[in-house]
Amino acid sequence: MRTKLILGAVIAVVSLATAPAAGQATAAAGKASAAKRAGTPPRTPWGQPDLQGIWDFATITPLERPKELAGKEVLTAEEAAEFEQRTLQQRNPDRRDGGSQADVGRAYNQFWWDYGSKVVGTKRTSLVVDPPDGRVPPLTPEAQKRADARTAVRQGPPRGPEDRNLWERCILGGNAGPPMAPGPYNNNVQIFQTPGNVVILNEMINDARVVPLDGRPHVPPHIRQWRGDSRGRWEGNTLVVDTTNFGDEPNFRGATAKLHVIERFTRVNADTLLYEFKVEDPATWTRPWSAAVPMTKTEGPMFEYACHEGNYGMFNMLAGARAGEKAAAEAAKAGPK
Amino acid sequence: MVAAAGLALAAVPAWAHHAFAAEFDANKPIRLQGAVTKMEWINPHAWIHIDVKKPDGKVEQWMIEGGTPNTLFRRGFTKNSLLPGTVIVVDGYQAKDGTQKANGRDLTLPDGRKLFLGSSGTGAPRDGRDPTEPKR
Numbered sequence: 001m002r003t004k005l006i007l008g009a010v011i012a013v014v015s016l017a018t019a020p021a022a023g024q025a026t027a028a029a030g031k032a033s034a035a036k037r038a039g040t041p042p043r044t045p046w047g048q049p050d051l052q053g054i055w056d057f058a059t060i061t062p063l064e065r066p067k068e069l070a071g072k073e074v075l076t077a078e079e080a081a082e083f084e085q086r087t088l089q090q091r092n093p094d095r096r097d098g099g100s101q102a103d104v105g106r107a108y109n110q111f112w113w114d115y116g117s118k119v120v121g122t123k124r125t126s127l128v129v130d131p132p133d134g135r136v137p138p139l140t141p142e143a144q145k146r147a148d149a150r151t152a153v154r155q156g157p158p159r160g161p162e163d164r165n166l167w168e169r170c171i172l173g174g175n176a177g178p179p180m181a182p183g184p185y186n187n188n189v190q191i192f193q194t195p196g197n198v199v200i201l202n203e204m205i206n207d208a209r210v211v212p213l214d215g216r217p218h219v220p221p222h223i224r225q226w227r228g229d230s231r232g233r234w235e236g237n238t239l240v241v242d243t244t245n246f247g248d249e250p251n252f253r254g255a256t257a258k259l260h261v262i263e264r265f266t267r268v269n270a271d272t273l274l275y276e277f278k279v280e281d282p283a284t285w286t287r288p289w290s291a292a293v294p295m296t297k298t299e300g301p302m303f304e305y306a307c308h309e310g311n312y313g314m315f316n317m318l319a320g321a322r323a324g325e326k327a328a329a330e331a332a333k334a335g336p337k
Numbered sequence: 338m339v340a341a342a343g344l345a346l347a348a349v350p351a352w353a354h355h356a357f358a359a360e361f362d363a364n365k366p367i368r369l370q371g372a373v374t375k376m377e378w379i380n381p382h383a384w385i386h387i388d389v390k391k392p393d394g395k396v397e398q399w400m401i402e403g404g405t406p407n408t409l410f411r412r413g414f415t416k417n418s419l420l421p422g423t424v425i426v427v428d429g430y431q432a433k434d435g436t437q438k439a440n441g442r443d444l445t446l447p448d449g450r451k452l453f454l455g456s457s458g459t460g461a462p463r464d465g466r467d468p469t470e471p472k473r
Contacts, residue, residue, distance in 0.1 A: 094443075100363040104430050107357045107440040111412060111453035112404030158359065168355040170381065185408045203407070303407040310379030312438075313355040313402070320360060320433025 041237050041267040046195045049237045051265055054302055055273050055295035057180060058116030058187035060087045063291060065126035065134030073134070075123045083125075088117060114185040120294050121272075127181070129276075130290040136253070143284040147254050157321030161314060168314060170307035172226055172251040173204025178243050178261045179252065179277035182293065188302055189295070191265070191273075198232050198239060203302045211241055218244050224257060226250075239265040256283040271297040354381040354405070357430075361440045365431040369399055369439065370447065373423045378406050378416045385441070387425065401427050401441045414453070425452055 042050040060083075065072075075083055091113075093106035120127070126134030139147060153163050167174040175183030186204040193199075200209040211232040219229045229245035243261040250259045264276040273295040280288035371387035383403040388396050409415075426445045432438040444452035 100366060100430070101358065103366075103442050104357050104361050104363045104440065107361075107402065107429070107442060108404050108444070109451065109453055111414075112408050114408045114411065154356070164355065164359070174354070185405055303410055305380045305405065305407060307354070307381045310377065310384070311381060312384065312400075313360055313382060316432050316434060316438060317355065317359040319436070320362070323434040 042270070044193055048193060048195070048234065049239070049267055050193070051191045051198075051239060051267055051273060052193055054188055054190045054298050054300040055275075056116075056188055056298040057175075057182050057275065057293050057295045058114055059118065059120050059127075059182050059293070060084060060116055061119045061124060061127055061182075063127045063181055064136055065128065069125045070133070072125055073132075075119065075125060077123070080119050080123045084117060084119060091115065112185075114187065116182070116187070122292075122294065124292075127291040127293055128289060129292050130278075131287070137285045137287045137289050139254070140282070140284060140286055143254060143256075150254065157324055158317055159321070161318070164314065164317065166226075166249065166251050167205075168317075170205065170311050170314075173202055173207055173305075173307075174251075176202035176204040176207045176227075177252070177263075177277075178209070178227060178230065178241070179263055179279060179291070180275065180293065181291070186305055188298065188300070190300070190302055198241075200230075200241075201302070203305055205307050206305055218242075221245070224248070228259070228261065235264075237266060241265070252279070254284060255279070255281045258283045268294075273297070357402075357440050360402075360432060361430040362433045363430060367427070367429060367431050367439055369401075369427040369429075370424065371399065371427075373419055373421050373425060374398070375421060376416055376419050380407070381405055383409065385419065385425070385444075387427070397437055399427075399437045399439060401429065401439055401444070403441060409453075419452075 044050045044052075088110075091110070093109050095106070096103070098106070124134075128134045128136060131137060154165070156163075158164050161169050166172040173183075173186065175181055175187060176189075180189060180202070183204070186202075188203040190201040190203075191198065192201070196212065196214055198211045198213060200211060201207070207227065209227060209230050211230040213232045213234070215233065216231065218231060219225075223229070224245055224247040226247055228243040228250065230241050230243040232239055232241045234240070241261075241263040243263070244259075246255070246257050246259045248257050250256070252259065252261075259279065259281040262278045264274075266274045266276075268274045275293045275295050276290065277293075278288060278290040279285075369387065369389050371389035374386045374388050377384040377386065377400075383406050385401040385403060387399050387401065389399055390396050403409075409418075424447055426447055427439060427441050427443070428445075429439040429442040446452060
């Protein structure tokens with residue numbers, strides 16, 4: 001029977017490297033060291049470093065260093081193996097130890113997820129490299145207020161689609177950036193180059209950024225865009241992409257229109273693209289901060305992620321909220337029991 | 338030792354395209370057994386349609402929400418991997434709006450085997466810890 005056949009054997013049919021192999025990138029991730037390590041990358045016919053291809057940035061290395069690992073920057077091989085094992089066990093949605101509320105969130109098993117199963121090759125304990133404690137800097141008081149207000153809205157029944165986040169609304173992808181940070185699936189980005197432009201195409205929500213390299217200024221300040229306005233330039237073998245002009249609600253950790261993102265793409269060897277980003281937003285964080293995400297070359301293919309096409313989830317959330325209101329109104333009309 | 342206590346992480350919440358808690362009701366657990374009528378292979382989430390025969394003989398049509406087809410594709414699971422007629426058992430939670438939709442907390446075959454089979458090691462498919470897992 002066909003169904004039985006797929007149960008055991010299907011796993012090997014399509015294989016994708018989902019995590020950087022150990023040792024592909026080195027521990028330090030500052031821009032100077034990245035450029036030094038890069039050696040002579042392959043070049044395009046017109047002489048630019050060739051960053052083209054599909055790159056996979058799935059990893060279970062967390063963005064922030066877990067508090068339990070405070071002071072520990074890099075894991076040994078043994079610790080890394082244990083970290084992977086523990087993380088995967090804790091993420092395993094087959095666990096039944098959380099009660100029904102947790103169960104609802106653990107809606108389907110690990111087969112459906114694509115977090116990757118390895119830490120980054122550097123074995124760093126966080127993707128954040130600056131501040132040195134590996135933690136995202138504290139929010140400013142006003143950003144904390146915004147975050148609390150957002151949480152309150154998200155926890156209640158949605159009044160309309162605007163009460164849900166941009167990813168749920170299929171407007172922007174959760175990991176597509178800028179800046180890109182690994183998520184639960186669709187952690188793939190394809191880079192295309194021409195002499196005058198670079199195109200950064202994320203699998204999540206099919207988001208494409210066309211980045212001019214000709215030195216033109218950013219668009220005027222009154223033009224605000226969901227993913228900002230990106231301009232690129234070459235610094236040695238590193239592609240530097242500067243993004244400003246975000247709208248009021250960038251898709252990154254509660255940042256504001258003041259968000260400024262600087263991304264650096266360096267091909268450190270044939271199979272590794274070192275992706276580094278620095279973010280600043282004085283209305284959100286108490287200081288700028290940076291992270292490094294080694295990406296691994298993959299054959300792909302990328303798949304379409306036409307999020308709006310079947311976003312029944314949004315309909316169901318709104319229908320659920322309206323049903324709840326109706327039930328509450330009827331209960332009120334019936335009076336106390 | 339870092340290894341023992343140091344790596345005890347806080348539980349990592351599942352992070353889907355959307356919050357299931359806003360869509361499905363934790364107070365409405367359900368168990369359904371039915372035959373697949375179709376698999377809707379759409380983004381952001383696949384939906385499995387099943388016909389559930391009630392004790393009185395009536396047939397109810399239910400929709401079960403899954404994850405992104407992209408991940409299934411990468412694991413080699415295609416639209417043809419779950420053919421109409423296959424009987425599955427769904428343990429999950431019903432939609433808050435009371436319609437016949439549910440999230441598939443556990444999807445199994447009637448004999449108890451998991452429908453979407455991961456590795457036997459950590460719960461993550463292809464994590465290299467399952468000796469029976471085909472090599473890449």
